[in-house]
Amino acid sequence: MKKQENVGVGGGEANSLSWRVFEQLEEGILNGSILPGESLIELKLSGELGVSRTPVREAIRMLEQKGLVRLVPNKGAVVLGVDSKDLLDVYTIRTYIEGLASRWAAENITEARRKELREIVDLQEFYHLKSYQEQISEMDSRFHETIFSYCESRTLQHMLRDLHHMIQRYRRQSIAASGRTEKAIAEHRLILEAICQGNGDEAERLTVIHINNAKENLLKLLAKEDKGAAYGESGASN
Amino acid sequence: MKKQENVGVGGGEANSLSWRVFEQLEEGILNGSILPGESLIELKLSGELGVSRTPVREAIRMLEQKGLVRLVPNKGAVVLGVDSKDLLDVYTIRTYIEGLASRWAAENITEARRKELREIVDLQEFYHLKSYQEQISEMDSRFHETIFSYCESRTLQHMLRDLHHMIQRYRRQSIAASGRTEKAIAEHRLILEAICQGNGDEAERLTVIHINNAKENLLKLLAKEDKGAAYGESGASN
DNA sequence: CAATGAATACTTGTATGCAATCATGCAAGT
DNA sequence: ACTTGCATGATTGCATACAAGTATTCATTG
Numbered sequence: 364m365k366k367q368e369n370v371g372v373g374g375g376e377a378n379s380l381s382w383r384v385f386e387q388l389e390e391g392i393l394n395g396s397i398l399p400g401e402s403l404i405e406l407k408l409s410g411e412l413g414v415s416r417t418p419v420r421e422a423i424r425m426l427e428q429k430g431l432v433r434l435v436p437n438k439g440a441v442v443l444g445v446d447s448k449d450l451l452d453v454y455t456i457r458t459y460i461e462g463l464a465s466r467w468a469a470e471n472i473t474e475a476r477r478k479e480l481r482e483i484v485d486l487q488e489f490y491h492l493k494s495y496q497e498q499i500s501e502m503d504s505r506f507h508e509t510i511f512s513y514c515e516s517r518t519l520q521h522m523l524r525d526l527h528h529m530i531q532r533y534r535r536q537s538i539a540a541s542g543r544t545e546k547a548i549a550e551h552r553l554i555l556e557a558i559c560q561g562n563g564d565e566a567e568r569l570t571v572i573h574i575n576n577a578k579e580n581l582l583k584l585l586a587k588e589d590k591g592a593a594y595g596e597s598g599a600s601n
Numbered sequence: 602m603k604k605q606e607n608v609g610v611g612g613g614e615a616n617s618l619s620w621r622v623f624e625q626l627e628e629g630i631l632n633g634s635i636l637p638g639e640s641l642i643e644l645k646l647s648g649e650l651g652v653s654r655t656p657v658r659e660a661i662r663m664l665e666q667k668g669l670v671r672l673v674p675n676k677g678a679v680v681l682g683v684d685s686k687d688l689l690d691v692y693t694i695r696t697y698i699e700g701l702a703s704r705w706a707a708e709n710i711t712e713a714r715r716k717e718l719r720e721i722v723d724l725q726e727f728y729h730l731k732s733y734q735e736q737i738s739e740m741d742s743r744f745h746e747t748i749f750s751y752c753e754s755r756t757l758q759h760m761l762r763d764l765h766h767m768i769q770r771y772r773r774q775s776i777a778a779s780g781r782t783e784k785a786i787a788e789h790r791l792i793l794e795a796i797c798q799g800n801g802d803e804a805e806r807l808t809v810i811h812i813n814n815a816k817e818n819l820l821k822l823l824a825k826e827d828k829g830a831a832y833g834e835s836g837a838s839n
Numbered sequence: 840c841a842a843t844g845a846a847t848a849c850t851t852g853t854a855t856g857c858a859a860t861c862a863t864g865c866a867a868g869t
Numbered sequence: 870a871c872t873t874g875c876a877t878g879a880t881t882g883c884a885t886a887c888a889a890g891t892a893t894t895c896a897t898t899g
Contacts, residue, residue, distance in 0.1 A: 379852065381662065405881075415854045417655075420881090424619065424659045428666035430759045437861045437880060443755075452754040460697050516690040517681075518767070521668045522760055529756070617882065643851070653884045658851090675850065675891050 380414050385422035387412070392431050392442055394532045399444030403432060429525065445529050447585050453526050454578035461507070461574055462567035464523060465554060467514035469563040476513055477559045483509060484551050491544055499544060500534060506551055510558065533581065543580055550576065618652050623660035625650070630669050630680055632770045637682030641670060667763065683767050685823050691764050692816035699745070699812055700805035702761060703792060705752035707801040714751055715797045721747060722789050729782055737782060738772060744789055748796070771819065781818055788814065 388408075391397035403423055405416045412419070423440045426432045432440040445453075468476075487502035504527070511523045550573040557566035626646075629635035641661055643654045650657070661678045664670045670678040706714075725740035742765070749761045788811040795804035 381852080404879090406879085409854095416881095417853055417855090421659060421662045424662050425666045428663045430755065434881095439880070449754075449756055452756050456698060456701065456754075456757055456760070459701050460694060463694065463697050516687075516694075517668065518687055518690050518764070519694055522694070526756070619882080642849085644849085654851090655883055655885090677850070 380418040381421040381425075384408075384412060384414065384418050385425045388422055388426055389429070389431065389528070392426070392444055393528060394535070395444075397442055397444075399442050399446070401442045402435075402439040403442065404439045445532070447588075450530060450533055450581065451578070451585070453530050454574065454581055457523075457526055458571055458574045458578060460519065461511070461523060462570040464511040464514040464516075464519055465558060465566040465570040466563035467516060467519070468510045469558040469561050469566040471513055471515050472558055472561050480506070480509055480513075480555050480558065484548065484555050487551065488548055491548055503547070503551075504531075504534065510554075513558075537581075537584060543576070546576070547573070618656040619659040619663075622646070622650060622652065622656050623663045626660055626664055627667070627669065627766070630664070630682055631766060632773070633682070635680055635682075637680050637684070639680045640677040641680065642677050683770070685826075688768060688771055688819065689816070689823070691768050692812065692819055695761075695764055696809055696812045696816060698757065699749070699761060700809040702749040702752040702754075702757055703796060703804040703808040704801035705754060705757070706748045707796040707799050707804040709751055709753050710796055710799050718744070718747060718793050718796065722786065722793050725789065726786055729786060741785070741789075742769075742772065748792075751796075775819075775822060781814070784814070785811070 388397065388403065397403075403419075403426075405419045405423070408419045409416045423432060423434075427434055427440065430443065432442050435441050483502055483506050487499055487506065490498040490502060507527065508524070511520050514520060550569065554566055554569045554573060557569055626635065626641065635641075641664075643657045643661070646657045647654045661670060661672075665672055665678065668681065670680050672678050721740055721744050725737055725744065728736040728740060745765065746762070749758050752758060788807065792804055792807045792811060795807055
């Protein structure tokens with residue numbers, strides 16, 4: 364038991380087929396191209412993806428642990444998907460715990476982290492001025508993910524990562540022409556400052572408000588959708 | 602070669618070898634019999650458990666999704682385990698979201714559920730009078746699990762189930778001779794009443810307090826442990 | 840004796856084969 | 870027409886086979 368120097372896990376997930384299949388299926392489920400109720404048939408998938416059943420099986424097992432499919436005895440893995448109720452639940456849950464992540468991030472702030480976080484918000488502002496919607500959304504995700512990577516709680520980070528995965532479809536589709544972008548960036552900046560100052564109370568308070576605002580936005584969007592409007596209008600920046 | 606058993610698909614998850622291996626490994630990791638840093642070698646495990654590599658692999662993939670092991674390219678799956686920092690984090694996180702589960706449970710209360718919940722607390726009290734420690738703990742788990750099965754949020758339930766899994770070792774070992782049992786049952790009863798009355802605010806408030814108390818208890822226990830005392834004394838009932 | 844390089848063993852990743860189980864459809868009988 | 874029983878096919882669960890990469894060991898050489 365000597366030899367340490369393992370592969371840096373940061374970012375680089377395993378490059379195995381199992382993982383690629385998993386990510387592909389997850390993506391499909393979360394962005395809606397694989398519909399809830401659908402059955403994932405190992406043989407069919409392995410044919411379509413050009414791999415054998417083994418990686419497909421493993422991917423399906425992983426999806427099951429994530430709660431994205433349910434294994435039904437002789438029917439295959441039936442897709443559960445994420446409906447609008449789930450979406451709202453996720454936002455509510457985030458209201459409850461993402462503030463905690465900000466609090467902990469504030470408690471664990473370092474100079475390098477201050478710099479990194481600030482850069483993200485600056486970039487987001489820059490992209491906003493340029494109206495680069497795609498990048499705005501990208502920075503939005505980065506901001507939140509960076510914060511909870513600073514919280515130094517494996518458990519909380521894991522939970523938040525899963526939650527963010529679940530809502531990525533909504534986030535991506537709601538990027539364009541957000542009336543809230545400007546406000547959201549301002550909120551990000553406030554949170555940023557609180558975290559940089561190591562003010563956990565304030566960071567938490569502001570984050571809760573921020574996510575509540577995002578949730579209100581989602582509610583409006585869902586109401587519009589119910590009235591028949593399309594999906595991709597109104598605000599992102601949650 | 603090995604006994605084929607009539608295994609079959611029956612039950613989908615519970616009966617499959619993969620599932621059993623998964624549960625066995627999970628149990629081992631969470632109760633500390635498989636130590637953090639240890640490598641799970643597929644061939645070794647498949648030999649020890651008398652199954653082939655396939656179910657072992659699948660179990661390991663599941664553990665990875667749960668964050669209990671980390672797959673290292675050519676070293677196998679290295680166990681991450683749950684240290685006391687994780688334990689505390691879990692309690693803190695529960696403080697933030699388990700109240701939400703109680704709130705939602707209160708909002709979705711029905712007559713049948715009132716009855717079921719009440720029975721659990723009654724039983725716990727009964728076992729307390731009889732000093733059946735094992736059953737007290739069992740009812741403790743049942744109480745909380747039942748509540749978040751009523752919250753009707755797949756996501757929240759999933760998250761809480763995982764959290765409870767993570768701390769099951771502590772809960773089990775801290776059953777005996779809890780000075781807090783009586784107090785905890787009283788708190789359960791208060792929460793029960795709030796939920797039964799559909800009073801979400803109160804249910805949430807009481808639950809937060811309850812879990813905070815349990816957390817304080819854990820802190821005391823960990824402090825004692827640091828001073829060299831054994832693990833299994835003092836309070837359960839979280 | 841130390842260094843180096845080749846052989847070996849270990850470990851995972853992927854594919855395939857086989858058995859068990861369940862769903863489905865069809866035919867026969869009442 | 871409705872039910873029952875059987876044959877067939879679909880699908881999973883598990884085991885094994887094979888390939889590839891890596892760590893380790895050991896022998897050879899300077």
